[in-house]
Structure formats: structure tokens, C-alpha cells
Amino acid sequence: MNIRANILLRVYLSFGLIVLFAVAVLIRLCDVQFVEGHKWRAMADSLSTKYINVEAARGNIYSVDGSLLATSIPEYELRMDMYAGGIADDNLFNSKVDSLALRLSQFFKDKTPKEYSRYLRVARRDSVRYLLIKRKVGYQELKVIRSFPLYNVGKYTGGLIAVQQNKRIRPFKYLAARTIGYKNENVSNGVGLEGAYGEYINGESGRRLVQRISGGVWMPINDEAEVAPKEGADIISTIDINMQDLAQKALEKQLKISDADHGTVILMEVTTGEVRAVANYTRVKEGVYEEKFNYAIGGSQDPGSTFKLASYMALLEDDKVDTNTMVATGDGTYRIPSHTIRDSHGGIGTVTVMKAFEQSANTAVAKLVNMHYQENPSEFTDHFYDIHMNERLGLQIPGEPKPIIKNPKFKDWNKNMTLPQMAYGYEMQITPLQMLAFYNAVANDGKYISPIFVREIRRLGNPIEQFSARVIKDEICSPKTIKKLQAMLESVVTKGTGKEMGSPLYRVAGKTGTAQVADDNRGYRGKKSYQASFCGYFPADKPKYSIMVSINGPKNGYYGAQVAGPVFKEIADRIYARDIQMYNNIPEHLVGNTNNPEAKAGQSKAVKKVYTAFGIKTLYAAKSDYFNKIDTSNGIAYEDFTSLKGVMPNVNGMGLKDALYLLGNAGLKTKVKGRGKVTGQSIAAGSRIGKGLLVQLELQ
Structure with a gap:
């Protein structure tokens, strides 16, 4: 080849x-x-499209009086498809784009018209299908923007894409901020009511199909979500917005006066356990306080002298002492092995138990408890375990620590020191709300209940779950002991350390507390810091509200009466001033005419409404639309009036408006003389009449 x-x-x-x-x-x-086309097209679709969750609008949180505490409002991210169906024509786009740029510039005031025009034209040239226009646009703003040139071509064809997002707001801003709480993805249980009731408030997310376009951006394929989200349920809290505002202002004012580190105040309704206000403030800088931590629920520490009430409950219940039992306080010191217990105000001599409690004598309660329970300390601590005071209250808001109330089984129980120290509120850890719950039980005649923050859950206005306070113990002690404890608390305010909390208008019961706070690892030998507190209720004769005030690290004085007392008094005075139901015990002084007011005969509903507004009960309610009044010596009575066809109605005692209405319906002509109410009619009531007949009315 x-x-x-x-x-x-x-x-x-x-x-x-x-x-x-x-x-x-x-x-x-x-x-x-x-x-294999079907297979590969499906794979391509799965790579370029996907479903994303559409967040549901979270439910609202309301105060007990219907005020809105937290709500979700729609907020939009505005995008633009530069080749949407309605603006695909270049002539249309070019003729309107400058007008759109001008309107956007005037509305947002962030770019000049030329900058907006250049921004839009470049995006058009580059065939951008998901151009960012503006973030965080409100609904009312969106309504205005939809009317702009190009965008007004059509809701879905003008190129404007509004991606809805939900923004959580609190109309009252900082009121009850820690109680309302917030949703935080980094906190498993959430914070406050927002976290505790997230499963109700969050609602159900929807689903939306999006497509990946150039630049890795995901753009919605359709204008509406494929699966619409379901809005969350609403929470009706027990918070009273006016009381909350009052509590926060009173606490903040006193914290500034005392130059304190932090403080809390809790206001609770005695019989229902509903928390009406809870305020917490922490000093962030000189003279500035913010809500950083919920001390009411999570601030566990030695309660100090406020715990003496529980100690005396045990002594009284076991018949170890009575209120008139004498106890020697000597020079105000009580020596126990390796420690001396002191009274901050010095010795008060030999006094009754009542007097010792009034003056908050540490030596008295420590000596009595140590003397009567030293051989069997469990007899003392069992009182608190029997009423479950050593357990969590089981609150509706997360963050409550378990109380630490020791018993002889504890490893760190000191047979010489722990018992007398516990007697006046040391060697234990209790939160302010846990302490208040105990005082509330005394005010509630022994019924120990767990405080609640949520009254009801509603969906679309209909209740789906309702709550009431859980009864922890029906009786914390005998009724006889309860009466003595109530008398002791009231005596503190009338004769003892709580005199400054008293009022000439209503009776107050409560106990002051001052406790030294341990300085971390250095204990009580480190830098001295105190907690001042006052816990009580009012009116003492018919308790309606209980209040706990606790202020930590005050610099200008540290006694409970001086530091915490003013907060209690300001809140109590203001609430009493506006709650007319508390005035029942004030003698009634009637001035002038005290007879029931006389009403014109006439329309039943109108008169009944007026009487109801004045709180006047009628002997019986009129069944017909109109009535004639009968004067009786026993009150106000009605005589029903029924109009009969062809019979002259009785309009005596009526006002002119009602009389003319009835006579006109009867077909009569009227002539009026005088003014006031009808005192005479020319045709006697009950006479047969015909249409067009003239009747003369005399008014006076």
C-alpha cells in the first residue's frame, strides 16, 4: 500500500x-x-425551586382591661420585576420610569430622582427580575406606593413585589416588658408570656413556592402563598395597664432616690391570685434604670425579716407561744455558738411576742424558735414543707427557681446556727413572688394559691382556654392562727416599724424586711449590701390587693420602711383613690333631697336606663314600650301603658315629645299650651276617638 x-x-x-x-x-x-426528560426536568425544578415557610402573624397580648400590650403588624420588603407582564413594553417603561423615580425619591427621601432613575434603568438593561426597592415598609405606605407610575398598571402586573414580614411591637413600649417577654430563637423556652404561650401565639406557618434566579436570589413564583398561614391565638393577661404604669413609676423613682442596684414590685389580687402589675428595674448607669431581669420571678435570695411571719405561724400553730407571751431581747443580742444575732435597732427589753414582731426583733424570733425546736428542728421546718412552700409555684411564665428551705436532712445543716438563722429569714433562697404568695395566703384567710398572669386564650374572639389560680393548700394553718397573724401584720403598721405605710383612709397590714446580701464567695464578710423590702396587703379589714416591694443595694439608707415602704404606700394610695369599691366602709353622709328622683311618664327603656345609671332599682320593670308612673311610698313603680286603637291614650305626666308621638300614631291633631310635662288633656283618657280629632294639651 x-x-x-x-x-x-x-x-x-x-x-x-x-x-x-x-x-x-x-x-x-x-x-x-x-x-428521560421528565426525570431531568423534575430534578431541575427541585434545584431551582423550593417551598419556604411563611411566618404567621403572631397573636395579640391584651391587658385585663382590653389594652393592647403586644401585637404583630405587617411590614413589607419591596422588590420589582423589571420585566413583569404589564410593563414589558419598552415604550411604556421609558415613558413612566422618570415619574416613578421622582415619586420614590419624594416618598423615601433617600435618593435623588436621578439616582432612582439610573438605578431602575440599569436594572432594566440587566433584566433584573427581583430588584430591591425598600425594606421595612408599612402597610399604609404600601397602599400609597401602589399608586405610583408603573406600579399602578396592575397589582400583579406592574412589577411591584411586596414580600410581607411581621413586626412585633409593644404599644406601651416598656410597660411590663419582661412579663410580656419576647420570642428568641436562642432561648428554648422563650421569655415571658411570649415564650410561655408560644404554641398558641405563634400560629401556623404557611408555605410559599420560590424560584432561584441569577445571583442566588430566591423570588416568589406566585403573588400569594400556596398555603396561607394561620394567625396565632390572643392572650388575655391579668396585667392592668394603669396599675403597671403606676408600679413602674413608683419603683423607678424610689430606686433613683435610694441609688439602688435593682428592685422589683409585684401587685396581686388577693382572692383570685391574678397579678395586676410586676415591675423590675436594674441600674445600667448612674440614674438610669432599665428592665434587664425579672427579679420578681427569678431573683432568689434570703428574704430577711419578711420570713418572720412564717416563723411565728409555726410557733403559734404549735401552741409554743401566743401573741401575749413575754420574750426577753436584753440588749438586742442573742449569742449562739460561733455567732451573735443582733437587733439593728438595739434591745427593746422584755416584751410580748406582738411587740417583738411589731419592732422586727431578730433576737426574739431566733430565741423562741431555737428554744422550742432545737431538739426537734424538723417540727419547725415541716410546717413549710406541709404547705409546699419549698416547691415552685408552678407559674405560667418560665424562669422560676425552686425555693431553698432547709431541713435537718440538708448536708449543710448546722445544728447550732441554721435553725435560729432561718427564724429571721437567712440560710434560705426565696423569690419575691414566692414570698408574696405566702403573705397573700394570710390575707386570703389561709388559702394558699399560685399567682397567675394569663386569664384566657382566645382565637377569633372566642375563648379556647381559661385559667384560674391553682390552690396549693386550702389552709396553711388553723383559722385561729390566721386571725392572730393578721392582727400582728396590722399592728406592724399601726404601732411598729411600718407606721409610715399607714393611712387614715384605709387599713394596711404588712411587714418590713431588711436582709444583708452575701457578697458572692466572700459571703457576709465581704462588701456589705442590703435588701430592703415590704410585703403586705390592703385594706386590712377586707383585703383586695397584696404587694411585695424589694430593693437591692440601696446606698441612701437600707431599712425596709425607709426604702421599700414609700413604693408600697404610693401604689396603695393611688389604687385606693380610684377604686370606689373600697369606700364601702366610709360612713354615708346624705345631703339635700334623698328621695328617689321623679321621672316623666313616657318611654320605658329611656327611663329605665337613667334609673340604672343612678343605681336605683324599680319595683318592677315595665313590659310595654310606654308607661304611666304611679307615686308610691315604697319606691318607684311603673304602670304599663298599652295603646288601644280608637281609644284616647293617657299622656299625663309625659314629656311633649312622647305625647306627640303617641297622639300622632292615634291619628289626632294636637294643640299645645305651656311647656314642661303634660298636666292636662282636653279629651279624657279612655274616651272613644276618631282620626283627625283635635286635642289640646296643657304643659307645666
């Missing part, structure tokens, strides 16, 4: 292989396109 033939053979072979490869590629393309 010559060289030429050899070369041609190689060329033909190479060309054949190329043709064969091309045919194989073509066959494979046809196979991919037609045989």
Missing part, C-alpha cells in the same frame, strides 16, 4: 469515528430529551 492510500484510510477512519461519536451524542440527547 502506497503512502497516499495509507493517509486516506486514516482520514476516512477518523472521519467515521467522528461521525459515529456525533450519532452517539445525538442519540443520547434524544434519550435525555424525550425518554
